[in-house]
Structures are given as C-alpha cells and as structure tokens.
Amino acid sequence: MNILSIFTNPYLWASTIAMSVPLALPAIGGTFSERSGVVNISMEGIMLISAFVSVAFSAYFHNAWLGLLAGVISGILVAYVFAWAAAKMYANQIVLGMAFNIFASGITAYLFNAIYGPEGTPFDTPKLPDVRIPVIDRIPVIGQILSGQNVMVYIMFVLIILSQWFLFYTTIGLRLRAVGENPEAAETAGIDVVKMKYLGVILGGAFSALGGAYLSIGVLNSFSPEMSSGRGYIALAAMIFGKWTPVGSFLASLLFGFATALSYTLQESSISKNIIMMLPYVVTILALIGIGGKSVAPAADGIPYRPKK
Amino acid sequence: MVKKVLQSILMPLIAIFISMIVGGIVILITAKQNPIYAYMALFSGAYGNLMNFATTLTNAIPLIITGLGVAIAFSSGLFNIGAEGQFWIGAIVATYLGYQIKGLPWFLHIPLIIICAMIAGALWGGLVPGLAKVYTGAHEVITTMMMSYIAIYFSHYLLEGGPMMDKGTIPQSPVIQNSAKLSTLVPNTQLSSGLYIAILAVVVVYILMYKTTIGYELRAVGFNIKAAKYAGMNVAQKLVLAMGLSGAFAGLAGAVQIMGVQHRLYDSFTSGYGYTAIVVALLANNNPIGVVIAALFLAGLSTGAQEMQMQTNISGQLADVVVGLIIFFIAIEELYRIVMEKIKTRKTKLQPVGGQE
Numbered sequence: 001m002n003i004l005s006i007f008t009n010p011y012l013w014a015s016t017i018a019m020s021v022p023l024a025l026p027a028i029g030g031t032f033s034e035r036s037g038v039v040n041i042s043m044e045g046i047m048l049i050s051a052f053v054s055v056a057f058s059a060y061f062h063n064a065w066l067g068l069l070a071g072v073i074s075g076i077l078v079a080y081v082f083a084w085a086a087a088k089m090y091a092n093q094i095v096l097g098m099a100f101n102i103f104a105s106g107i108t109a110y111l112f113n114a115i116y117g118p119e120g121t122p123f124d125t126p127k128l129p130d131v132r133i134p135v136i137d138r139i140p141v142i143g144q145i146l147s148g149q150n151v152m153v154y155i156m157f158v159l160i161i162l163s164q165w166f167l168f169y170t171t172i173g174l175r176l177r178a179v180g181e182n183p184e185a186a187e188t189a190g191i192d193v194v195k196m197k198y199l200g201v202i203l204g205g206a207f208s209a210l211g212g213a214y215l216s217i218g219v220l221n222s223f224s225p226e227m228s229s230g231r232g233y234i235a236l237a238a239m240i241f242g243k244w245t246p247v248g249s250f251l252a253s254l255l256f257g258f259a260t261a262l263s264y265t266l267q268e269s270s271i272s273k274n275i276i277m278m279l280p281y282v283v284t285i286l287a288l289i290g291i292g293g294k295s296v297a298p299a300a301d302g303i304p305y306r307p308k309k
Numbered sequence: 310m311v312k313k314v315l316q317s318i319l320m321p322l323i324a325i326f327i328s329m330i331v332g333g334i335v336i337l338i339t340a341k342q343n344p345i346y347a348y349m350a351l352f353s354g355a356y357g358n359l360m361n362f363a364t365t366l367t368n369a370i371p372l373i374i375t376g377l378g379v380a381i382a383f384s385s386g387l388f389n390i391g392a393e394g395q396f397w398i399g400a401i402v403a404t405y406l407g408y409q410i411k412g413l414p415w416f417l418h419i420p421l422i423i424i425c426a427m428i429a430g431a432l433w434g435g436l437v438p439g440l441a442k443v444y445t446g447a448h449e450v451i452t453t454m455m456m457s458y459i460a461i462y463f464s465h466y467l468l469e470g471g472p473m474m475d476k477g478t479i480p481q482s483p484v485i486q487n488s489a490k491l492s493t494l495v496p497n498t499q500l501s502s503g504l505y506i507a508i509l510a511v512v513v514v515y516i517l518m519y520k521t522t523i524g525y526e527l528r529a530v531g532f533n534i535k536a537a538k539y540a541g542m543n544v545a546q547k548l549v550l551a552m553g554l555s556g557a558f559a560g561l562a563g564a565v566q567i568m569g570v571q572h573r574l575y576d577s578f579t580s581g582y583g584y585t586a587i588v589v590a591l592l593a594n595n596n597p598i599g600v601v602i603a604a605l606f607l608a609g610l611s612t613g614a615q616e617m618q619m620q621t622n623i624s625g626q627l628a629d630v631v632v633g634l635i636i637f638f639i640a641i642e643e644l645y646r647i648v649m650e651k652i653k654t655r656k657t658k659l660q661p662v663g664g665q666e
Contacts, residue, residue: 039450041450085637085640085641088643089640089641089642089643089644090643091640091641091642091643092640094388094390094450095591095636095639095640096636096637096640098390098584098587098588098636099633099634099635099636099637099640100633100637101633102584102588102629102632102633102636103629103630103632103633103634103637104633105626105629105633106626106627106628106629106630106631106632106633107335107626107629107630107633109624109626109629110335110339110624110626110627110629110630111339113624113626114339114340114624115339225626230458233454233458236451236454237451237454237455240451272466272469272470272471274462274463274465274466274469274471275462275466277462278458278459278462278463278466281455281456281458281459281462282455282459284451284455285437285441285447285452285455285456288441288445288447288448288451288452288455289441289444289445289447290445290447297448
C-alpha cells in the first residue's frame with residue numbers, strides 16, 4: 001500500500017473529525033470545570049452513564065432525541081452530586097473522580113445485564129441522524145469530509161464557538177475563570193465561589209454527557225459495557241494540551257482523533273497501530289513538561305476552597 | 310492511641326456499611342431478590358471454604374503489593390494513579406526474562422526477575438513523572454496516567470504481532486521457564502508462594518516508612534512540604550524517590566502475577582489490579598497493615614461477586630458499584646464532621662433547658 005495515498009483519502013479526514021467528537025465535547029466540559037477550580041476526572045464515568053441512559057430512553061420511546069435529552073439530564077444530575085461533594089464537602093477531587101468512574105462502570109454494566117441480558121440493546125433502537133449539507137455536499141473532497149457526518153458533529157462545532165465566547169467574552173465566563181485562578185479575590189469581589197464551581201462542574205457534566213450519547217446513539221445504536229474505553233481520560237489530556245480553552249481542546253482532540261483514525265487505516269500496513277496510538281500520550285507528556293510552549297493550569301485548580309463567610 | 314486507631318477504622322467501616330445498604334437497595338429494585346441472601350452468597354464465595362479463600366488470597370497478592378506502592382506515594386503527598394502501567398511494565402520485563410533466560414536455577418532466576426521488574430517499574434513510575442513534577446511542575450496525576458496508557462499500548466504492540474508474540478495467531482507471549490515459576494501453595498488453586506513475597510513486602514514497607522529516616526522524611530514531605538523544606542530536607546529528591554519506590558512495588562506486583570499465576574503475558578492479564586490498588590491504599594489510609602486488610606476485603610468482594618452471580622443471578626458488576634460508593638462515602642468525610650457537630654450542638658442546647666426546669 002502506498003503510504004501517501006492514505007493521507008489523500010478523504011475518509012481518513014472525515015473519520016478524524018468523527019473520532020474527535022467524543023473527545024472534544026468532554027474536553028471542553030473539563031475546561032469549564034477546571035476553569036472554576038474543580039478537577040473532574042469523572043468525565044469517563046459521566047460519558048458511560050449518559051451513553052447507557054441515552055440508549056435506554058432512545059429504545060424505550062423510540063426517539064433518539066429524547067434519548068439525547070435523557071442522557072444530558074443524567075450527566076447533569078451526576079455532575080451535580082460531584083459539584084456538591086467537591087464544593088460543599090471539600091472532598092479530594094481526584095479521589096471523588098475515581099469513585100464516580102468505578103461506580104459508573106459498575107452500575108452501567110450491572111443495569112445493562114439486568115435490563116437487556118445477553119441479547120443486548122434492541123436492534124431497532126433509533127440513532128441520531130446523519131446530515132447532508134446542501135452546498136458543501138457537492139464540493140469534491142471537502143464535501144466528503146464535512147458533509148454527511150452525524151448531527152452531533154455539527155452540534156459540536158456550534159458548541160465550540162459558543163463555549164469560547166462564553167468563557168472569554170462574557171461576565172459569567174470571566175467570573176468562572178476568576179474563581180479558578182484566585183477564589184479569595186473572587187469572593188472579595190462579591191462572586192459566589194461555590195455557585196461558580198457548581199456551574200463549571202455541571203457544564204462539564206452536560207458536555208461529557210453529549211460525548212457519551214454520541215458514542216451510543218450517534219456512531220451506533222447500541223450500548224456495550226466500558227464502551228467509553230478511556231476516552232474521558234484522553235479528553236483530560238486533550239484539555240491540557242489545548243491549554244484549558246475550548247478551541248484548543250478541540251484542536252488537541254483532532255490530533256487524538258487523527259491518531260485513532262490513522263491507526264485504523266494503517267491496520268493493513270507494516271506500522272503497528274499500537275505504536276501510533278501511543279503517540280498522542282507521548283505528545284501530551286511533552287506538552288506538559290513544556291516542550292512547545294508551556295501549558296499552565298488555572299492557579300487554584302483542584303484545591304478545595306472554604307468560603308470565608 | 311487506641312482512640313486514634315478506632316477513628317481511622319471507623320470511617321471506612323461506616324462507608325462500607327452505607328455502601329452495602331445502597332447496594333442492597335439496588336438488588337431489591339432491579340433483581341427483586343433478598344439482599345441478605347445475596348450478600349451471604351458473596352461472603353461464602355469469598356471466604357467460605359479453603360478453595361474460595363485461596364482464590365481470594367490469590368487476587369489479594371497483586372493488590373497488596375501494588376497497594377503498598379500507591380500508599381508510599383500517597384504518604385508523600387503524591388497521587389500515583391498510573392500503577393496499572395507500572396504493573397504492566399513489571400510484567401513485561403518478568404515475562405521476557407522468564408522465557409528468554411534458560412538454564413538458571415530458580416534461586417537465581419526468580420530474584421533476577423524481581424530485581425529487574427522493580428527497577429523497570431521504578432523508572433517508568435518514578436523517573437518520568439517524578440522528574441517532570443520536580444523540574445517542570447507537571448502534575449503527576451496526568452503524567453502517570455499518560456505513562457500508563459503508553460505502557461498498555463506498548464504491551465499490546467509487543468504481543469499483537471510484535472517481538473514478544475508466541476508462535477500461532479493468539480496475541481500472547483511464550484510461557485516462562487519452569488525455573489521462573491513460583492511454587493503452588495494450595496493444590497488445585499492458583500495460590501502461589503507469591504504470598505510470601507507479599508508478606509515480606511508489607512514488613513519491608515512498614516519498617517521503611519515507620520522505622521527509618523528516609524521513611525520519616527517521605528512522610529514529612531507528604532505532611533507539610535513547606536515545613537520539610539525549612540527543615541532542610543531535599544524535597545525534590547524525596548518526591549522522585551517516593552514515585553520510584555511506588556513504581557518499583559507496582560512492577561514487583563506485575564512480576565509476581567506472571568511468575569505465580571499467569572506464567573505468560575496476554576492482553577487482559579491484569580483485571581485492573583493497578584486501579585483497584587488505588588482504592589486499597591485509600592481504604593487503608595496508607596497504613597501497610599491496613600493495606601493487607603483492605604486488599605483482602607476488595608479481593609473477597611470480586612471473588613465473592615462471581616460466586617454470587619452463579620448462585621443468585623445477580624450480576625457480579627454489583628461489586629464495582631459498591632466499591633465506587635465506598636470511595637465516595639470516604640471522600641465526603643466532611644459530612645460526618647458536620648453531622649457530628651449537629652449532634653453535639655443539639656446536646657449542648659438541650660442541657661441548659663434541662664437545668665432551668
């Protein structure tokens with residue numbers, strides 16, 4: 001196989017974008033959470049719960065949009081509990097995140113077996129639609145890459161822009177960031193630190209839930225235990241590599257998505273797909289230790305804050 | 310002293326108790342079975358007879374050794390959550406030396422493997438994450454996690470058509486030499502003399518952490534890093550050392566698992582021991598003796614859950630649900646403080662009223 005022909009194949013680029021969705025959405029979610037000073041490694045667990053709830057509702061009501069809605073609500077509820085424990089109980093956030101991830105992997109596998117048994121989710125579960133974009137559709141190559149993707153791809157693009165604007169060009173966004181940088185000063189300035197942390201974590205939950213729903217009713221119309229397979233952790237890396245910004249998180253997710261897409265395309269060639277899958281993690285470490293511009297976390301990230309009043 | 314010990318045991322016990330109740334409610338609603346019957350099946354499946362107990366011990370060995378490693382890092386204020394990767398690295402080294410070196414007597418072959426696996430784990434877990442932390446401030450949670458993924462993909466590369474793949478089509482390594490295998494303790498079970506290694510490791514870590522200057526310094530750094538700096542300790546060196554020791558024990562656990570139980574490497578050989586070990590250290594509050602108790606409890610939970618699944622049709626994944634809840638209820642320790650304070654203030658409020666009457 002000619003190596004170069006792989007890169008001119010529009011399918012590789014189309015699947016790069018498709019693969020980046022379940023990374024970019026939780027990565028942006030994590031950005032909100034960490035900007036408010038809460039490290040939330042439970043993106044993995046929230047994705048899994050949302051993926052399961054989405055499929056269950058989509059199958060039961062025979063409506064994928066209702067499934068998506070239920071998935072996002074489940075993500076918000078789980079994130080609410082996380083926010084309470086992190087902001088009100090001052091729990092260690094890493095420990096908390098681990099608890100949520102183990103719980104999520106257990107409860108989804110347990111309920112999946114209890115409800116659906118060995119046959120799995122119903123075959124006729126509806127999935128979210130793929131969308132053809134009228135004009136772009138006709139352009140060669142570009143059309144093949146940008147048109148005909150799942151609707152979540154386009155929702156993602158809208159959300160990236162909205163998130164960037166929200167975080168850096170609105171007052172609430174400024175307050176959210178202030179809480180993550182210096183909660184004492186923010187509180188002195190009259191900002192409700194706890195409320196902002198709730199907002200950050202819940203937005204994080206909602207975005208992660210969108211990513212989870214995409215896995216079960218966007219790409220597929222079924223659920224399998226552990227189907228998030230570490231994407232929540234990769235999203236964490238993408239968020240750091242993207243320097244805690246929504247656009248950066250997306251670009252980093254594209255890199256990870258590209259590595260995944262390439263590893264599938266190269267399956268026939270002599271280069272091992274496992275070596276390619278390693279690269280994004282190596283790149284993330286290099287980024288963390290400051291090669292190619294330093295990635296600095298919000299100053300109060302991960303430190304529980306006790307309000308003075 | 311007694312009060313302090315009781316307090317450190319009480320918290321995990323309360324957390325376990327509440328989690329079992331919540332788990333029981335889940336059983337009642339979803340499986341419509343008697344939770345007490347299910348838990349009894351779980352308990353007897355874990356500790357009920359010699360065979361079951363031997364299986365629980367077998368699963369506890371990697372948890373004890375890796376848990377000790379994680380606890381060392383925790384004691385020094387470091388979150389080593391990449392134990393899974395260090396466990397893999399130890400296993401890779403052990404497997405390679407196990408089948409490649411031929412003709413050595415067991416009393417040389419096994420120690421050689423142990424030393425090399427520990428060094429490999431230490432380098433993987435300590436060098437990169439430890440040095441990155443000290444010199445660039447890169448958070449060890451992320452670096453250890455990334456190193457973990459790299460290790461797992463690396464092992465898949467080695468096995469799936471790579472240099473360590475055995476002849477045939479199954480992605481697995483060749484079986485290690487007999488001279489590298491640990492002897493079996495209980496016939497017809499997988500319990501090996503790795504148990505002795507685990508016990509030895511507990512003793513070594515206990516002495517290291519509580520009876521030596523290095524252990525004192527490691528704990529001092531974890532207790533208050535600024536004070537440790539003022540006292541003239543070389544904090545950077547201690548952090549790298551803590552990560553290195555942590556990785557060394559995870560690597561040892563991987564080697565013991567290969568030499569004692571699996572005898573060859575394949576994709577799913579770990580069952581996530583490296584992740585569960587974090588829970589072990591957490592439950593144990595970083596105490597080496599506590600690590601043994603916590604590992605026996607968690608290993609019993611997973612062994613017993615399989616037995617419960619066979620007897621009651623309740624899916625064994627319930628064990629994960631309970632474990633997740635336990636960590637959650639330990640993490641929100643603030644809640645207990647608030648509840649206790651509420652009870653106290655109610656008592657003091659009631660007293661003056663009683664006095665006036």
